[in-house]
Amino acid sequence: DGGITQSPKYLFRKEGQNVTLSCEQNLNHDAMYWYRQDPGQGLRLIYYSQIVNDFQKGDIAEGYSVSREKKESFPLTVTSAQKNPTAFYLCASSTVLSGEETQYFGPGTRLLVL
Amino acid sequence: QQQVKQSPQSLIVQKGGISIINCAYENTAFDYFPWYQQFPGKGPALLIAIRPDVSEKKEGRFTISFNKSAKQFSLHIMDSQPGDSATYFCAASPGAGSYQLTFGKGTKLSVIP
Numbered sequence: 630d631g632g633i634t635q636s637p638k639y640l641f642r643k644e645g646q647n648v649t650l651s652c653e654q655n656l657n658h659d660a661m662y663w664y665r666q667d668p669g670q671g672l673r674l675i676y677y678s679q680i681v682n683d684f685q686k687g688d689i690a691e692g693y694s695v696s697r698e699k700k701e702s703f704p705l706t707v708t709s710a711q712k713n714p715t716a717f718y719l720c721a722s723s724t725v726l727s728g729e730e731t732q733y734f735g736p737g738t739r740l741l742v743l
Numbered sequence: 744q745q746q747v748k749q750s751p752q753s754l755i756v757q758k759g760g761i762s763i764i765n766c767a768y769e770n771t772a773f774d775y776f777p778w779y780q781q782f783p784g785k786g787p788a789l790l791i792a793i794r795p796d797v798s799e800k801k802e803g804r805f806t807i808s809f810n811k812s813a814k815q816f817s818l819h820i821m822d823s824q825p826g827d828s829a830t831y832f833c834a835a836s837p838g839a840g841s842y843q844l845t846f847g848k849g850t851k852l853s854v855i856p
Contacts, residue, residue, distance in 0.1 A: 633786075669752070669848060669849070670848060671749075671832060671846040671847055671848040672787070672844075672846040673846075674843060674844075687843070719786050719787070721786075730775065730836070731777070732777075732844060733789070734779075734786030734787050734788065735786050736785060737784070737785070737786050
């Protein structure tokens with residue numbers, strides 16, 4: 630099955646702790662993204678990557694870091710500098726279909742602070 | 744301005760009725776307008792998308808209407824069903840070659856029997 634997998638489904642963070650969310654895709658897509666979703670706030674872009682070993686900050690990158698060492702993988706680290714990390718985190722990847730770029734989303738990881 | 748404004752925030756429609764969700768944008772560089780459907784606890788899924796060279800696009804019970812001069816677009820769900828109950832997001836991007844989607848804040852649709 631082709632798709633995007635995110636793990637874990639739920640993640641708990643203690644104060645001052647860094648945690649890493651996993652995102653893997655086997656769709657052979659070049660671009661990958663991380664979004665944060667809060668109730669009533671829509672989806673806000675944290676980081677995106679167009680190619681391996683390159684990534685760009687989105688609208689709310691502070692307190693987060695990413696890496697893109699492989700085309701299939703785009704892990705997100707929520708650092709202790711992120712003071713309000715409780716949210717639903719969504720990973721996406723994209724391709725161009727009939728001249729239009731389409732983003733496909735994973736099932737999400739819910740991060741909670743203990 | 745990168746904002747996409749979506750309304751209403753929530754919507755209750757009777758089964759068989761028409762659901763209408765509206766979005767407005769300011770950035771004239773936006774060239775691609777997708778709608779996503781999200782069920783609770785799941786990731787969003789692409790529903791239907793439009794480019795501004797057409798005023799309307801229909802796929803089954805879902806129709807996008809686009810008004811370029813007013814910088815507005817809307818999603819119409821005909822014959823709404825309880826299974827359509829979900830949160831709907833409009834989005835916009837500058838189109839091919841751009842990797843950033845700007846999302847509206849979402850509309851929670853409830854279709855009641």
